[in-house]
Amino acid sequence: MSMESYQIETKNLNVHYHKNHVLKNVDIKIPAKQLTAVIGPSGCGKTTLLKSFNRLLEIQEEVKIEGQILVDGENILDRKGSEIPDIRKKMGLLSQKPYPLPMSIRDNVAYGLRIHSNKNKGEIEKTVKHCLQEVGLWNEVKDRLHDPASRLSVGQQQRLCLARAIAVQPEVLLCDEPTSALDPISAQQIEKLLLKLKKDYTVVLVTHTLRQAKRVADYVIFLYFGMVIEQGTADEFFNNPKNPETKAYLSGEIS
Amino acid sequence: MNTRKLRDNIGTNLMRIATLSISFLFFLILILLIYRSALVLGTHSIFDVLFSSIWNPDNNQFGLAAVLIDTILVTGIALLVAIPISLLSAVYIVEYAPLRLRRTIRPFIDVLAGVPSVVYGLCAFLFLAPFVKDIVAPWFGVQSTGLCIFSASMILSIMVFPIIISLCIESFDAIPLSLKEASLSVGATKWETVKKVVFRASAPSIMAAILLGFGRAFGETIAVNMVIGGTVRLPSSIFNPGETLASLIASKYGELMSIPLHESALMLVALILFLVVLLFYFLGSLLLRRAKKRWNY
Amino acid sequence: MIASVCIVLGSLIVIFGLVIMNGASSLTLEMITQTPILSPPGSPPGGGILNAIVGSLLLALPATGFASIIGIGIALFLQTDFLQPAVSNTIRFMLDVLWGIPSIIYGIFCLMIMIYIGMSSSLIVGMIALTMLEIPIITRCMDESIKMVPIGLREGSYSLGSTKFETAVRVVRRQAFPGILAGILLGLGRGIGDAASILFTAGFSNRIPTSIFDSTAALPTMIYNLYSTPLGQSKAFAAAFILLIIVLVVSVLSRLLTRRFKKHIIK
Secondary structure, eight states, X not given: OOSOOEEEEEEEEEXXXXXXXXXXXXXXXXXXXXEXXXXXXXXXXXXXXXXXXXXOGGGSSSEEEEEEEEETTEEGGGXXXXXXXXXXHHEEEEOSSOOOOSSBHHXXXXXXXXXXXXXXXXXXXXXXXXXXXXXXXXXXXXXXXXXXXXXXXXXXXXHHHHHHHHTTOOSEEEEESTTTTSOHHHHHHHHHHHHHHTTTSEEEEEESXXXXXXXXXXXXXXXXXXXXXXXXXXXXXXXSOXXXXXXXXXXXXXX | OHHHHXXXXXXXXXXXXXXXXXXXXXXXXXXXXXXXXXXXXXXXXXXXXXXXXXXXXXXXXXXXXXXXXXXHHHHHHHHHHHHHHHHHHHHIIIIISOHHHHXXXXXXXXXXXXXXXXXXXXXXXXXXXXXXXXXXXXXXXXXXXXXXXXXXXXXHHHHHHXXXXXXXXXXXXXXXXXXXXXXXXXXXXXXXXXXXXXXXXXXXXXXXXXXXHHXXXXXXXXXXXXXXXXXXXXXXXXXXXXOOHHHHHHHHHHHHTTSHXXXXXXXXXXXXXXXXXXXXXXXXXXXXXHHHHHHOO | OHHHHHHHHHHHHHHHHHHHHHHHHHOOHHHHHOOEEOOOTTSOOEEOOHHHHHHHHHHHHXXXXXXXXXXXXXXXXXXXXXXXXXXXHHHHHHHHHHHHSOTHHHHHHHHHHHHHHTOOSOHHHHHHHHHHHHHHXXXXXXXXXXXXXXXXXXXXXXXXXXXXXXXXXXXXXXXTHHHHHHHHHHHHHHHHHOOHHHHTTTOOOSSOOSSTTSOOOOHXXXXXXXXXXXXXXXXXXXXXXXHHHHHHHHHHHHHHHHHHHGXXXXX
16 A cells, blocks of 8 residues: 555646636645545535646646656656657546547547557557457447447446547546436546556546545545645545545535 | 417518518529520521621620630639638648738738729729730730639639638638647647648538639629620630630620610520529539538547 | 648738738729719720719618618527527528528519519619618527526516516617627628629719719629729729728728627626
8 A cells, every 4th residue: 555656746736827826835645556645625626736747738728837747757747749649648537428539430449559659559459449349349349330429328428438548548547527417327427437448547536425536545635725635545444534524525514 | 369379470471471582582583484485596596696606686696605614714713812822821820830820811811801802803904904915914924904704713713712712711720729730749740730621620521611702703794794804705825815705794795685685685695594503503512412421530 | 830821821811911902092082972974985984983983872871770670580490489490590591591591682673673563773772672671680689699698687677577578678688799790780881881682773873963863883893893904993993992992991890899898798
């Protein structure tokens, strides 16, 4: 528990978004190959934190980021613009609402592959099949791979986005409330997938249902109004919270 | 109670009449054009008219081939130049330009879409034509008065820029940020995202924009008329003068109005214009419906 | 890519600049307050372009007025409350075609009718041609804006016992008002600047029209008639300058008004 490596660390991270100080002096450590849940009431900067990890925040305007974000020991904020796509490749993103790209199911999964590698058609097909199997979508779509992805149900689209993300072999999976737009059955499927995937990937899961965090997390970070209140293993966090605000949140007084 | 019902009735019927009238107008124009073209089609076969290049009204010869070729050249070159430039400009404005630049350019382009054709024609006549005559044509080793097919197509492409750009900007803007994020998050660069996601998602709108641009270019009468030189003859180069279908009508109507057969020839030209626009809009709406069904954005 | 933007902006700035530079210099007080004075051939024509200014206003303003009234009626009627979608979409298609055809067709159409009835080119024929030209433009703009009125709003009105007509006039029109206004301004801008439709129908005159059966000059036709004569070019530029100002004013007004009225809209 104590000697695992940390894949992502932030030191003194401050983010200003449209002149609002959204993240304040955030110092966190995210352990490798485990599922870390980031919890807290809505609007507290959880999504902002997530999107700063793959430097996706910067594409919006009036964003100021200060501090350090260390991935495998290296500060990604120091890297130049042209290197950002490589940083992003390391991190897969699963959004709240699934956004399949405007192309066929197969092309969605192959999208990242075609950009980054020189694999030939056969290898791409194999990888596509493998990723779709990983997310449990293969049997449902194997006969209609060239159909537009928009024809899938919302639950299937979300699994497709997951397949798309793992196709480029990231090390980290950033998940922004990925089940909040889904029906209970699809939500369950995604949760099970995340539990399976955390053996091979570092998963950071933003969620604002405590119950979900309790079900899946190994490590928990509690963010409240842009500040880190408490972080620790799930065991410690849920059974032995140290902070009064944590206790209040856990008991449902603040939400 | 009664006045309310009466008012309702009258109001609804007035609206109905207005709608019926405009539909009626559509068919009336079409029928009138057909009716008036019938005269010339009675004495000349349609193939003669379309494929002969001899235009000599005094001799009752109404060959439109030269005019058709000129129209295709002028419209084609204008669109060939305008489409890529407009698309790239729209992409730059939406995706790459700093916020302040974006805010000032957009209203500017909207204003330009409203500038009347005569003004474009005036500037083209006084500045573009001499430029072509003195610099562009000699560079190609050709002699020209500047009033030629090339000048017409250049001013047309300038006129078409605002139309395509503003429609594309609207459609690029409407693409949700998360879609672009989805592409960027697998490590695509901004340009790759533009190429593979933004363009694809706006494909129907881009098509509509191009269609509208085509309509403007194809039917533009006044500006073309002012710089194309007014000669009905097969062109040997784009620096020759010529006439397009639309500009022909403007040029010749005064002279030919009095003689029914000549007037009928011009009516035929007008009918061709009407039918081409009709056809293109029809094809366009079919294409758009298919594209929208497939990609659902 | 940046090169493209520069080409676009560059060419457009050049055009603007040319008109402004040449037009401003010709825009003396005499130019806008006098009608042309016929001078002996060989010397530059004197006087101004007042006939064209007044003519343009007399042609375009009433035409826009009529077109707007007819247009709002059609646009409201095209909603699904009154017509089946198949019918209304066909009518929309016809309107689009009418918008897309070259304006000279309207000129020819009115000319033929004019000759048939036995009238000569005059203010009223030109006005009718412009009205026909503007109706599709204004109607489709209004229609697009009305389409965006959320259906819940209309349902709310019906459930209070309103008829379709009342809902159309009271609720829909108010919600879509900025778009409606924008459509009218667009039509006005087009009507003032169009030359082809009034070339044969409004005729030309050096005087200000005194009755609707008089021929009249207009700013676009004045430019068209004078552009190639070296001596008339100052008048042409002055007219072009005024047209540009009108286009600018219409555009600015359109933006201001839409912003002002957006306050009352429910999202």
